[in-house]
Amino acid sequence: MDIQLSIQKLTKRYKTGDGVSDISLDVQKGELITLLGPSGCGKTTVLRSIGGFLEPDSGDILIENKSVLKAPPEKRPTAMVFQSYNLWPHMTVFDNLAFGLKIRKMKKSEIDQAISEVLKLIRLSGSEQKFPGQLSGGQQQRVAVARALLLKPAVLLLDEPFSALDAKLRHEMREELREIQSNTGLTMVFVTHDQEEALSISDRIVVMNKGHIEQVASPQEIYDEPKTLFAAQFIGKMNFLKGVVTNGRVMIAQLAFPNSKNLSGNVTLAIRPEDVQLFDGEEAGLPGTIKHIMVLGHYAEVSIDLQGHGIIRSFRPRDQVNDLRTGQHVKVNFAKTLVFPTV
């Protein structure tokens, strides 16, 4: 595979103390990679540096093996879709789309052809003469994506493009973007703070925190094997319990768990709610009392008070919670645990 975009030791510091340091990342051709993290983690800084809207303090950015650092945004082979205010309200959809092509001195017949094709792709044929104000929020973002596609960029940059839309629309737009990506084979860098969005559209996710990269991996791998405590708590739902390593084994009360990283001292165990199992017999497990049972459609969330070890949540299929009731004593065990050093 060819490396389409290479970020090398990128550093950018702001006076406020925020910023990114020493970010290195290679993006394959045709890959959709997501920068995921809480606000202020530096994901937008990285994206804007690729697009040319920020000048990094040090490091380099290569696109198709050429450094683009010296080039202003208009000369870079990138196209960006912003969170909002992408379109120019005084121009029609056609003029919005044609603006960049006219600057590139494309022939009028070719512009017409390209715009009618891209409007068909985003299912907005016939909207050429509408003004952005006459379109819905979702349609406006689709036009912004279309405008970026028309430039045939080497890398498409998306800065939380769907975060201003409502949940249902956001879902549709993700599917549409994924479809556009598989049709065009475009390399995309997608910034979001929404872990669900990242899990659903990415080939790989870059988990960022406080200006550095915590983990780069496929969505499944990040969900199953988060490398750091931060990645574990940021992606998906997770329970945390305190444990102690004695004789090489991780112990909570009298229960032992695997110590895959050979840690010692105080550790933190991370357990996905779907891996929390409940028993009411004599099986080995941590004793607990059911505090709440919340039925959420096809599954139920059960909170269990572990008597001195905190409260833990368990996701159970709905038919399994029918005989459970609040206040009931149960035993809790875990199908899978992850161990991290306690910070």
Added chain:
Amino acid sequence: MRWYWKAIGPKKIIEFLVLVVFVIFFLGPLLNLAILAFTGNWKYPEAFPHEWSLKWWRFVLQQEDIAKSIGLSFLIATIVTAISILICVPAAYAFARIRFPLSRFFLFSFLLTNAFPKMGLYVSIAVLFYKLGLMNTLAGVVLIHIVNVLMYMTWIPTASFRNVHTAQEESARDVGASPFRVFRSITLPLAMPGILVASIFTFLNSLDEAQGTFLVGIPNFKTMPVIMYSIISDYPAYAGAVFSIILTLPTIILLLAAKRFVSADVLSSGFQFK
């Protein structure tokens, strides 16, 4: 009457009365002016003139210095508007986009020209103009007018430029436009309503300016409002009425032309400090 009061309700009727008072208050003087201007002969107890004529129009337009003053006023207003656009629009862009030390202080300082009694300000400017040889010159009059409009001409476009989102400008850079092209094709058109409103303000303000012009421009630069003073004292009220209609007409025409740009939003946003 009582059934009427009940059927429509006191609220509606009071609203109607307030409206009538307003209309009389605003349009009454204008109507009176219009009647006066077309009067040939009007004796006091009559409700309306018993002879209509255009003789005062002929009289006013035949006075050489009056005709000249109309030309001069429009010339000065045009120059003032053009120069203040050249000075203030780039300044407004800087205030809106560039962070520099004391920018809020500078923006606020434009209020100073409108914060003091005008005459005091003009007298001190006149002293300065004497030394610089600007008294009784076109440049002097234009400068005095510009001092008056700096505030509108900077504040309103600043607000308009702020309403253009950086993402809109950056998108344009992104698709290949140079910074200059972005300004010409995106930023300026989007800020245009505010700039237009400010320009109209400026033009009308300059047409209307009398105090400063009187102090700095006399005797060679008598604009319409300056002439107005002498007409009111030297000629019958009819001539004054004709003249005030000539003075009011451009205001009405410009405001009607600008109506599609003038929204309460645009106007009021000019006076926000962000």
